[in-house]
Amino acid sequence: MELVVGVDVGGTATKAVLVDGDRVLAQATAPTPRPGPDVVAGVLDVVAGLVGELDPERAARVGVVVPGIVDDARGVAVWSENLGWRDVPFAALLADRLGRVTAFGHDVRAGGLAESAFGGGRGVRDSLFLPIGTGIAAALVLGGRVHDAGGYAGEIGHVDVGHDEPCACGRTGCLEAIASASAIARRYTARTGTPAEAADVARLVARDDADAVRVWDDAVQGLAHALAWTASVLAPEVVVVGGGLSAAGDVLLRPLTEALRERLTFQRRPRLVAAELGGLAGCRGAALLAAKRSALC
Amino acid sequence: MELVVGVDVGGTATKAVLVDGDRVLAQATAPTPRPGPDVVAGVLDVVAGLVGELDPERAARVGVVVPGIVDDARGVAVWSENLGWRDVPFAALLADRLGRVTAFGHDVRAGGLAESAFGGGRGVRDSLFLPIGTGIAAALVLGGRVHDAGGYAGEIGHVDVGHDEPCACGRTGCLEAIASASAIARRYTARTGTPAEAADVARLVARDDADAVRVWDDAVQGLAHALAWTASVLAPEVVVVGGGLSAAGDVLLRPLTEALRERLTFQRRPRLVAAELGGLAGCRGAALLAAKRSALC
Numbered sequence: 001m002e003l004v005v006g007v008d009v010g011g012t013a014t015k016a017v018l019v020d021g022d023r024v025l026a027q028a029t030a031p032t033p034r035p036g037p038d039v040v041a042g043v044l045d046v047v048a049g050l051v052g053e054l055d056p057e058r059a060a061r062v063g064v065v066v067p068g069i070v071d072d073a074r075g076v077a078v079w080s081e082n083l084g085w086r087d088v089p090f091a092a093l094l095a096d097r098l099g100r101v102t103a104f105g106h107d108v109r110a111g112g113l114a115e116s117a118f119g120g121g122r123g124v125r126d127s128l129f130l131p132i133g134t135g136i137a138a139a140l141v142l143g144g145r146v147h148d149a150g151g152y153a154g155e156i157g158h159v160d161v162g163h164d165e166p167c168a169c170g171r172t173g174c175l176e177a178i179a180s181a182s183a184i185a186r187r188y189t190a191r192t193g194t195p196a197e198a199a200d201v202a203r204l205v206a207r208d209d210a211d212a213v214r215v216w217d218d219a220v221q222g223l224a225h226a227l228a229w230t231a232s233v234l235a236p237e238v239v240v241v242g243g244g245l246s247a248a249g250d251v252l253l254r255p256l257t258e259a260l261r262e263r264l265t266f267q268r269r270p271r272l273v274a275a276e277l278g279g280l281a282g283c284r285g286a287a288l289l290a291a292k293r294s295a296l297c
Numbered sequence: 298m299e300l301v302v303g304v305d306v307g308g309t310a311t312k313a314v315l316v317d318g319d320r321v322l323a324q325a326t327a328p329t330p331r332p333g334p335d336v337v338a339g340v341l342d343v344v345a346g347l348v349g350e351l352d353p354e355r356a357a358r359v360g361v362v363v364p365g366i367v368d369d370a371r372g373v374a375v376w377s378e379n380l381g382w383r384d385v386p387f388a389a390l391l392a393d394r395l396g397r398v399t400a401f402g403h404d405v406r407a408g409g410l411a412e413s414a415f416g417g418g419r420g421v422r423d424s425l426f427l428p429i430g431t432g433i434a435a436a437l438v439l440g441g442r443v444h445d446a447g448g449y450a451g452e453i454g455h456v457d458v459g460h461d462e463p464c465a466c467g468r469t470g471c472l473e474a475i476a477s478a479s480a481i482a483r484r485y486t487a488r489t490g491t492p493a494e495a496a497d498v499a500r501l502v503a504r505d506d507a508d509a510v511r512v513w514d515d516a517v518q519g520l521a522h523a524l525a526w527t528a529s530v531l532a533p534e535v536v537v538v539g540g541g542l543s544a545a546g547d548v549l550l551r552p553l554t555e556a557l558r559e560r561l562t563f564q565r566r567p568r569l570v571a572a573e574l575g576g577l578a579g580c581r582g583a584a585l586l587a588a589k590r591s592a593l594c
Contacts, residue, residue, distance in 0.1 A: 126446045138530065142446075147439050149423045149532035152565040159526045160560070162459050169562045229456045229526060233435065235446035263457070265466045268449035 003060040005051050006287030008107055008280075009043055011067065011082040011134075016050035017280060018060065019287045022118050024280070028053050035084035043083075044097050051098060063103040063110075063290030064094055065282050070106035071151040078151055103289035108154060109146045110285025111242065111277070112139020116146075117288060119276035120240035128236040129275070130156070131243035132223075136176045140234065161225040163218070175226050179219040181245045188215045202248035220252070224259035227270070231260070235268045242275030249274060300357040302348050303584025305404055305577075306340055308364065308379040308431075313347035314577060315357065316584045319415050321577070325350050332381030340380075341394050348395060360400040360407075360587030361391055362579050367403035368448040375448055400586035405451060406443045407582025408539065408574070409436025413443075414585060416573035417537035425533040426572070427453070428540035429520075433473045437531065458522040460515070472523050476516040478542045485512045499545035517549070521556035524567070528557070532565045539572030546571060 007016045018026045033042030068080030075091020091104040112129030121127035129139040136157035140147040147153045157176030167174035181198035188201045192211050204212035304313040315323040330339030365377030372388020388401040409426030418424035426436040433454035437444040444450045454473030464471035478495035485498045501509030
């Protein structure tokens with residue numbers, strides 16, 4: 001194999017790994033620049049700094065992934081709400097700045113690729129990677145390939161699961177508005193007046209706290225609704241649940257498996273598993289994108 | 298190009314075409330045998346008869362598609378409710394019976410392939426073929442390939458669109474139970490006591506009949522719900538609406554386009570178009586499967 005650096009530009013932190021095939025040799029992190037007129041230049045600086053730190057010999061290929069809407073084929077970051085950019089030709093900017101073989105892509109799709117190669121989705125052709133954190137998105141690994149649809153695929157956080165709470169997108173009923181880690185925290189706090197994170201709510205669920213159980217059950221039913229749809233239309237063999245909420249482990253996966261079972265009849269029933277690569281899924285996927293890229297591109 | 302026969306085994310009629318590339322040279326039809334212990338032998342006879350009629354010189358490859366759950370990779374018809382079979386190794390039986398290069402697949406996925414190649418979905422990489430008839434299914438053409446998931450993909454008729462009417466599958470809320478051509482007919486008749494087909498209801502909608510408008514609107518909202526999901530998660534560029542209900546044309550497509558527009562915010566908005574190949578989509582797709590198959594298989 002060959003050395004590759006993978007970089008995942010997150011909303012607050014940018015993470016990087018140096019890998020040799022499926023082995024992670026080193027990792028590094030730096031703060032992501034704040035949104036603003038210089039954010040793109042700032043991100044290029046941070047990426048170049050992390051790459052230089054992990055690979056001072058300049059031996060490695062480099063893959064970089066970012067959040068938002070990303071057009072993989074054109075190498076353009078179409079839009080990011082968190083980072084505040086539009087139509088940034090990152091593939092070209094990165095190749096120019098780093099002066100070596102680079103690849104560019106989307107954080108969640110790259111994470112799905114990595115979980116499919118090395119993590120919870122390995123060994124199957126059709127899987128869904130579902131990171132649940134501040135928001136909810138999905139990477140669809142279908143027939144071994146990640147479906148991108150010009151960057152618009154996988155917005156499962158904004159499907160209607162039949163409730164009347166508003167979502168930041170302007171609609172009501174969105175999965176994300178009831179089942180994201182931030183929605184769980186917000187809804188528990190609104191109900192009880194007690195500030196809490198989703199992890200706190202998960203702990204309270206394990207102790208049968210009635211308010212926590214109610215908020216958690218709403219999230220589980222929303223997720224089961226969305227996964228039943230996915231089972232009918234896409235029929236993945238495995239759903240790899242990731243993001244911050246996956247730390248809840250069986251407190252989440254056990255009732256979700258049961259709620260999904262109740263919603264399916266003849267459909268192929270997916271196995272629900274926890275993601276295995278944690279916060280490194282995105283940068284390991286970025287490294288995979290670079291490893292797959294022909295040196296001639 | 299090369300001569301190919303495509304055969305579509307339907308619930309009541311079996312249709313066949315002789316094609317040369319994108320040109321249909323001849324077509325033929327025969328009744329499909331009734332379900333029963335001899336249905337598989339009967340279907341093989343009907344297929345052999347139609348192929349012999351269209352291609353007496355035995356020059357052509359042959360593709361055959363059937364309804365139900367079909368495992369394309371293994372060449373097995375896993376299950377069909379209408380035809381009453383389970384685990385029939387059709388690929389092997391057809392090759393044996395016909396003694397030439399054959400291909401075997403699924404009727405709706407083959408129809409999607411044909412609409413993508415020659416019909417309403419041509420020229421785009423990501424499209425959804427949505428035949429609406431007795432039931433509702435979908436073929437997902439993603440990145441130019443049809444997603445099969447071991448035969449379980451595309452069951453969009455059994456996604457929950459939020460109503461309380463029962464479905465034959467055992468659940469409530471299924472798209473098919475409110476928006477299929479048979480559901481529209483059944484619901485109009487239940488409401489008015491007047492027997493009617495979906496085409497009659499469509500004509501009454503054009504004349505502003507209040508009962509017909511109500512039933513039709515329920516169907517349109519159910520379809521818009523399902524297509525909004527699809528736009529968020531799969532983001533097709535085009536939705537090709539086929540099956541019997543597509544004969545309603547703009548009576549269906551215009552309100553459906555509007556209802557879908559109201560449900561989307563940042564998502565890629567698909568174009569809704571009528572299928573162009575009519576009842577021949579399945580057999581033209583069957584011919585495509587055979588044309589793509591290597592003579593060495």
